[in-house]
Amino acid sequence: MPNKEKQSKQILITGATGNVGVEVIRYLMSSDHDHTIIAGVRNVERAKTAFKNHPKLHYVAFDFEDPDTFNYALRDIDTIFLLRPPHLSNVDSCFRPLIEKVKEHSIREILFLSVQGAEKSSVIPHNKIEKLISEFDVGYIFLRPSYFMQNLTTTLLSDIQRKGRIVLPAGRAAFNWIDVKNIGEAAAILLTNFSDYKNQAYEITGYENASFYDVAALMNRKVSGRIEYKNVNPLRFFWIKWKDGMPTEIIIVMIALHVLPRFQEEPEISNLYEHLTGKKPTTLAEFFEREIDVFE
Ligand SMILES: NC(=O)c1ccc[n+]([C@@H]2O[C@H](COP(=O)([O-])OP(=O)(O)OC[C@H]3O[C@@H](n4cnc5c(N)ncnc54)[C@H](OP(=O)(O)O)[C@@H]3O)[C@@H](O)[C@H]2O)c1
Numbered sequence: 001m002p003n004k005e006k007q008s009k010q011i012l013i014t015g016a017t018g019n020v021g022v023e024v025i026r027y028l029m030s031s032d033h034d035h036t037i038i039a040g041v042r043n044v045e046r047a048k049t050a051f052k053n054h055p056k057l058h059y060v061a062f063d064f065e066d067p068d069t070f071n072y073a074l075r076d077i078d079t080i081f082l083l084r085p086p087h088l089s090n091v092d093s094c095f096r097p098l099i100e101k102v103k104e105h106s107i108r109e110i111l112f113l114s115v116q117g118a119e120k121s122s123v124i125p126h127n128k129i130e131k132l133i134s135e136f137d138v139g140y141i142f143l144r145p146s147y148f149m150q151n152l153t154t155t156l157l158s159d160i161q162r163k164g165r166i167v168l169p170a171g172r173a174a175f176n177w178i179d180v181k182n183i184g185e186a187a188a189i190l191l192t193n194f195s196d197y198k199n200q201a202y203e204i205t206g207y208e209n210a211s212f213y214d215v216a217a218l219m220n221r222k223v224s225g226r227i228e229y230k231n232v233n234p235l236r237f238f239w240i241k242w243k244d245g246m247p248t249e250i251i252i253v254m255i256a257l258h259v260l261p262r263f264q265e266e267p268e269i270s271n272l273y274e275h276l277t278g279k280k281p282t283t284l285a286e287f288f289e290r291e292i293d294v295f296e
Pocket of ligand 1: 018021063085116
């Protein structure tokens with residue numbers, strides 16, 4: 001386990017109100033350090049309400065799509081937790097101006113939330129953002145998580161609740177399942193001990209690879225009500241989601257996320273979470289037990 005960094009830093013958290021950001025903030029606010037934590041958000045008032053249990057959290061207006069917010073938000077910042085909101089895929093228009101400003105402000109530490117396998121696929125935005133950060137020679141940590149368990153309680157939830165189904169073009173592909181709380185806890189440790197982990201990429205995964213057939217079977221043992229996994233081809237998936245009103249760019253991201261693993265090796269398992277915390281990552285069974293109210 002890491003030694004605590006002594007020097008106090010100003011840490012800016014982007015994507016603070018999202019799945020991962022909320023957990024990063026929760027762990028940062030409950031751990032023992034002298035750092036100042038600042039949530040960089042589009043709507044400060046809404047964020048203050050969402051984080052009312054963290055009175056010591058600071059806020060600054062920050063919008064990836066509005067470069068006028070960058071200078072003020074980056075003032076006196078030492079370390080950034082950088083996340084790519086799922087709808088932002090144009091790296092040159094959104095992220096390049098931001099990283100230029102990061103450099104201008106002499107910020108030397110960026111923890112970028114990437115994705116497992118980002119280094120192997122030059123078309124995904126995470127790959128381009130990793131290259132951009134390296135190009136600007138800013139100290140970095142690339143944290144590459146596997147497939148979020150929380151996809152079941154967010155993107156896939158309405159089909160589960162309304163239709164008792166998970167509909168995806170994922171075939172029998174095995175996904176590695178990680179709890180976003182584990183990512184948040186690991187990220188908080190990396191942010192507060194940056195120099196120990198600097199200029200490296202780390203995958204963060206759970207210990208289970210499982211297909212959607214396996215996950216539906218497990219859900220049926222853990223949660224009341226019957227859940228079926230329906231494998232559909234990508235075109236049919238596009239049609240179903242388009243009729244449901246899902247934005248085209250999100251459908252395309254979902255197709256890529258669920259079809260590509262069918263043609264890839266099973267995900268590799270990383271022990272980063274256990275290495276950092278001394279604890280085992282959440283299992284799928286534990287996740288369903290913890291989130292039972294959401295499903296029922
Ligand atoms: N899902 C997976 O299985 C998986 C696996 C590996 C990696 N990832 C990666 O994880 C990332 C998504 O993380 P997440 O699930 O925590 O995201 P999320 O829940 O969708 O949250 C997105 C966050 O970004 C903020 N945001 C959106 N547009 C913004 C803008 N223009 N300026 C400033 N902030 C903005 C949102 O704030 P508001 O409150 O203002 O909307 C929100 O806090 C993606 O890069 C994804 O590729 C996902």
